[in-house]
Amino acid sequence: xxxxxxxxxxxxxxxxxxxxxxxxxxxxxxxxxxxxxxxxxxxxxxxxxxxxxxxxxxxxxxxxxxxxxxxxxxxxxxxxxxxxxxxxxxxxxxxxxxxxxxxxxxxxxxxxxxxxxxxxxxxxxxxxxxxxxxxxxxxxxxxxxxxxxxxxxxxxxxxxxxxxxxxxxxxxxxxxxx
Amino acid sequence: xxxxxxxxxxxxxxxxxxxxxxxxxxxxxxxxxxxxxxxxxxxxxxxxxxxxxxxxxxxxxxxxxxxxxxxxxxxxxxxxxxxxxxxxxxxxxxxxxxxxxxxxxxxxxxxxxxxxxxxxxxxxxxxxxxxxxxxxxxxxxxxxxxxxxxxxxxxxxxxxxxxxxxxxxxxxxxxxxxxxxxxxxxxxxxxxxxxxxxx
Numbered sequence: 001x002x003x004x005x006x007x008x009x010x011x012x013x014x015x016x017x018x019x020x021x022x023x024x025x026x027x028x029x030x031x032x033x034x035x036x037x038x039x040x041x042x043x044x045x046x047x048x049x050x051x052x053x054x055x056x057x058x059x060x061x062x063x064x065x066x067x068x069x070x071x072x073x074x075x076x077x078x079x080x081x082x083x084x085x086x087x088x089x090x091x092x093x094x095x096x097x098x099x100x101x102x103x104x105x106x107x108x109x110x111x112x113x114x115x116x117x118x119x120x121x122x123x124x125x126x127x128x129x130x131x132x133x134x135x136x137x138x139x140x141x142x143x144x145x146x147x148x149x150x151x152x153x154x155x156x157x158x159x160x161x162x163x164x165x166x167x168x169x170x171x172x173x174x175x176x177x178x
Numbered sequence: 179x180x181x182x183x184x185x186x187x188x189x190x191x192x193x194x195x196x197x198x199x200x201x202x203x204x205x206x207x208x209x210x211x212x213x214x215x216x217x218x219x220x221x222x223x224x225x226x227x228x229x230x231x232x233x234x235x236x237x238x239x240x241x242x243x244x245x246x247x248x249x250x251x252x253x254x255x256x257x258x259x260x261x262x263x264x265x266x267x268x269x270x271x272x273x274x275x276x277x278x279x280x281x282x283x284x285x286x287x288x289x290x291x292x293x294x295x296x297x298x299x300x301x302x303x304x305x306x307x308x309x310x311x312x313x314x315x316x317x318x319x320x321x322x323x324x325x326x327x328x329x330x331x332x333x334x335x336x337x338x339x340x341x342x343x344x345x346x347x348x349x350x351x352x353x354x355x356x357x358x359x360x361x362x363x364x365x366x367x368x369x370x371x372x373x374x375x376x377x
Contacts, residue, residue: 046268089224090314090339090349128346129338135269154333156353159308160269170269172351174335 004069006117010108016078018117021068023058025077029070030054032077037103042163043135045098060084069117071101071110078102081114083121083130093128099141111144119148123177130175135160135168142171150175183248183296189287193252197296200247200259202237207249209233211256214281221342222314246300248293250284257284260293264304272307278323290323298356307357314339315348329354 006018021029033041033048046053060066065087071079081099086092097118101111122130132150134141142152156170184198200208212220212227225232239245244266250258258280265273276297280289301309311329313321325331329352338349 093340094338153335156332161272172333176337
């Protein structure tokens, strides 16, 4: 993996660093997800407060299935954006993106900056399309992605369950890259 | 591996079939089955089913307990296959994805219904609430079959997938609510108890 590092400026003037998530960031990553409000965590796709889930994420990176860019400020992770691409089958040219921004860094453009970096990775990988899915409660995801060119492709009613077992609509978003 | 599920059934035209779980020992029969599918459909399949090593690696996935495959046989030859992948983690822990493949000669029979019923029972045992199917725009037979099985077309994702030749295709998402199906059955039973018919 290349030694990627980039400094970006948030809308409040503060600078944060962007880099690829690596195995050395295991504890920081766990801490980042565990520090998010429970009401936000409950809507995440996987229970990322589990060490085994962090380990799976790192294995997916090491196996070339995904790329994760993290935002770092004052030695801690404040944002996490993931691009997942299947290695074979129908969806080998369609990347799935997911991102989480620390509650204290929301509304500062960090989600958009992370999404843009992920787009660059996707273009370099020769992907033709990006997709994102979220529950109807995750309005921030749609607010970040629609201005970047994502369009809503469908809503699956009462289709997914949160970590507490509550049913939610699943929103499908997509964006063509070429 | 010993198959847990083994049933003898008859199609509407009287043809005797065997429905059983697919095992890792079914490589040769699988290769023959896929080779008998129309070429145009093979090109739209998720994996290159003409590649023995690819099919073999798929069979090894049967070791994982979130994959379940049923086959229908006539005289030892596969005539149909139904696949359930239990998505199981996180958001999708109550959702399974299904695919049904049937040889053209058996598509006008009730084989799709027989295989889907068996899969619904497997899905129920696994505690699933929803099924999802993803169909490429050229898979007309599959789409029509799932509509006949009361799957609902929910969305079309434009140019979302690529086939074996890298051609882009729309993906139709279809869903089936197992929760609603069981509820309908319970309601029908309750209704028949409340208003018994005279025979």
